[in-house]
Amino acid sequence: MEVVIVPDAAAAAEVAGQVLVDVLRAHTAPVLGLATGSSPLGVYRYVVASGVSLAHASAVLLDEYVGLPTGHPEAYRTFIRREFTDHTDLPEERLYGPDVWVAGPELPAACAAYDALLAKLGGVDVQLLGIGSDGHIAFNEPGSSLASRTRVKTLTGATRVDNARFFDGDLDAVPRHVVTQGLGTILEAQHLLLIATGAGKAEPIAAAVEGPLSAFCPASVLQLHPHATVVVDEAAAAGLQLADYYREAYQHKPAWQAL
Numbered sequence: 001m002e003v004v005i006v007p008d009a010a011a012a013a014e015v016a017g018q019v020l021v022d023v024l025r026a027h028t029a030p031v032l033g034l035a036t037g038s039s040p041l042g043v044y045r046y047v048v049a050s051g052v053s054l055a056h057a058s059a060v061l062l063d064e065y066v067g068l069p070t071g072h073p074e075a076y077r078t079f080i081r082r083e084f085t086d087h088t089d090l091p092e093e094r095l096y097g098p099d100v101w102v103a104g105p106e107l108p109a110a111c112a113a114y115d116a117l118l119a120k121l122g123g124v125d126v127q128l129l130g131i132g133s134d135g136h137i138a139f140n141e142p143g144s145s146l147a148s149r150t151r152v153k154t155l156t157g158a159t160r161v162d163n164a165r166f167f168d169g170d171l172d173a174v175p176r177h178v179v180t181q182g183l184g185t186i187l188e189a190q191h192l193l194l195i196a197t198g199a200g201k202a203e204p205i206a207a208a209v210e211g212p213l214s215a216f217c218p219a220s221v222l223q224l225h226p227h228a229t230v231v232v233d234e235a236a237a238a239g240l241q242l243a244d245y246y247r248e249a250y251q252h253k254p255a256w257q258a259l
Ligand code: F6R
Pocket: 034, 035, 036, 037, 038, 039, 040, 062, 063, 129, 130, 131, 132, 133, 136, 137, 138, 139
C-alpha cells in the first residue's frame, strides 16, 4: 500500500485526479469505478478541468440507496451525473450502477447481475474510494465479509447520521438499505485509490492503513490489494504512526514509478 500525504484537500484532489486522467489517457476502453459523497468531489472537478475525454470510457458506481425514487437528487446515479459525468463526454449509456429499482425479492438477482456486468466490462481499471467514519468503503459496514460480493446491506446509525447532511439534516429521509459492491468485488479492480481529507477521517485511516486486517474496519481490506494508494491530507494523516516514512518514500519515489 502506498500512502501519499499532502498538505490539504486541494492537493489530494490533484494527486488522485491525475491518476484518473492518466488511466483515461492510457487505455483505449477505460473503466472507472466511481464513489459518491464529499471526498471525491475535488477529484471529479480536476478530471473535468483537465479536458480529458471519456468518450471511450465506462463508469461504474460503487453503491446505491434502496428506496429512493428514480431520479431522486441524492440517488447516487443522479449525484454522479450532476457532480461529474454530465460535465464530460461519457456516453450516458455507459454509466452503470446496480439496479435497485426492482421489486425487493428481485434485489439479490440484480446484485448478481451487477457483479456479472463488471466482469463483462473486463473489470475496473481504477476504483476511487472514500472512507466512512466507521471505516466502511462503499457501503460495506463493519462486520462485512472481506470476501463479500455485491449485495443488500443495512446502514449503521452512524452512517445514516453522517449522510443526513445530504438530506437537509433529515435523518428519517436517509434510506436504511443500500446495494453495495462487496469487498471481494472491490478487490478485483486493478488499482484502488482511496482519498480522505479532514480530521474526522484520521481515526478510520489509521485503523485501515496500520490496524489489523479485520471486518471490523472494512477499509483494512486494502491491505490485501497489490496496488492500493491512499491519498490523505495532513489532518486525515494525523493518526498514522509511520507518517514520516510515508512522506520520505513519496518524496524519493523513483521518477519512473507511477502511482
Ligand atoms: C459512497 C461511498 C461511501 C463514501 C463514504 C465517505 O459511494 O462509497 O463509502 O465514500 O461514506 O463519504 P464522504 O466522502 O462523504 O465522507
